[in-house]
Each structure stands twice: as C-alpha cells, then as structure tokens.
Amino acid sequence: MASFVKVLTESDANHNLTVPCSILPHVNGGDGGELRVMDDHTGIIYEFFLSTNNNISSSSSSSNRKQRQFYKKPVLQSQGWLEFVKDKRLQVGDTIYFWKDENGLFRIEALLLNFMPKDSNPEALLLNSMSKDSNEDVD
Numbered sequence: 001m002a003s004f005v006k007v008l009t010e011s012d013a014n015h016n017l018t019v020p021c022s023i024l025p026h027v028n029g030g031d032g033g034e035l036r037v038m039d040d041h042t043g044i045i046y047e048f049f050l051s052t053n054n055n056i057s058s059s060s061s062s063s064n065r066k067q068r069q070f071y072k073k074p075v076l077q078s079q080g081w082l083e084f085v086k087d088k089r090l091q092v093g094d095t096i097y098f099w100k101d102e103n104g105l106f107r108i109e110a111l112l113l114n115f116m117p118k119d120s121n122p123e124a125l126l127l128n129s130m131s132k133d134s135n136e137d138v139d
Contacts, residue, residue: 002022002099002100003097003098003099003100004019004020004022004023004098004099005097005098006019006095006098007093007094007095008090008091008092008093008094008095008096009092010092012092013085013090013091013092013094014082015078015082016075016078016081017075017076017081017096018073018074019050019074019075019098020074021072021073021074023074032049032050032052032074033049033050034047034048034049034050035047035050035076036048036105037084037107037108038105038106038108039084039087039088039107039109039110040107040108040109041110044087046080046081046083046084046108047080048076048077048080048081048084049076049077049079049080050074050075050076050077051075051077052073052074052075053072053073084108088110088112089112090110090112091113093113094110094111094112094113095110095113096108096109096110097109097110097111
C-alpha cells in the first residue's frame with residue numbers, strides 16, 4: 001500500500017505539493033496524470049494532477065568529478081490541490097496523510113496544527129485515528 005505523511009511547507013500550502021517518489025509507481029505506471037483522491041472525512045472526491053519534473057542531482061565520483069543524475073520529482077499541481085487546501089483551510093505546519101487503500105482508491109486526511117495537542121506526533125495521531133475508524137467499522 002502506498003502512503004505518506006507530510007507536514008505542509010509554505011510551497012505545499014500555497015503552490016503545489018511535492019510528494020515522495022515512492023508514490024509514482026502507483027499512478028499511471030509511474031508517468032503521473034489525473035489522480036482521484038477521496039477526502040477521508042467528507043467523502044468528497046478531489047481531482048489532482050500528478051506531474052513529474054526531471055531534476056538533476058550532482059554527486060562526486062571517486063575521481064572528484066561531479067556526475068549529474070536525473071530523477072523524477074513528483075508534484076501535485078496547484079489545480080485541484082489548492083482547492084483541497086482552501087476547502088480544508090490548510091496552512092503551513094498542518095499535516096496530511098495520503099494513502100492508497102485495499103480497494104485501490106487514493107485517500108487523504110488532513111490534521112490541522114491548531115487542533116493538535118502540544119508536542120504531539122502528527123503521524124501517530126493520524127494512524128491512531130485511522131485504527132479507531134477501522135475498529136468502529138467492525139462492530
């Protein structure tokens with residue numbers, strides 16, 4: 001199951017969302033494209049667009065010559081993503097949890113910084129919330 005937790009940066013909250021490369025194989029064979037994602041709290045489906053930018057990283061070889069390596073940097077483009085940010089009133093420091101469920105549906109959950117207990121671990125809070133929800137479904 002593909003998943004990630006991210007604390008939003010200024011760029012994430014105001015422009016586009018940079019996502020881990022590990023999510024790529026799960027979207028259109030690694031080429032990006034339209035991504036339908038369900039808000040786990042409201043059930044609303046958002047249409048995001050995942051694109052990949054080719055970035056260059058430099059590394060030194062044993063002969064001290066810099067070598068350039070290309071890698072894909074996946075981002076959720078502003079269209080769709082910023083609609084979700086606005087609807088959820090997300091700000092810098094808020095946390096999102098993004099995952100692909102057992103049925104192949106991408107889901108997203110937001111945890112607002114202002115509503116978190118002081119000194120809390122956002123990932124642990126989200127995972128705890130999800131486990132409570134799944135336990136409620138069993139009853």
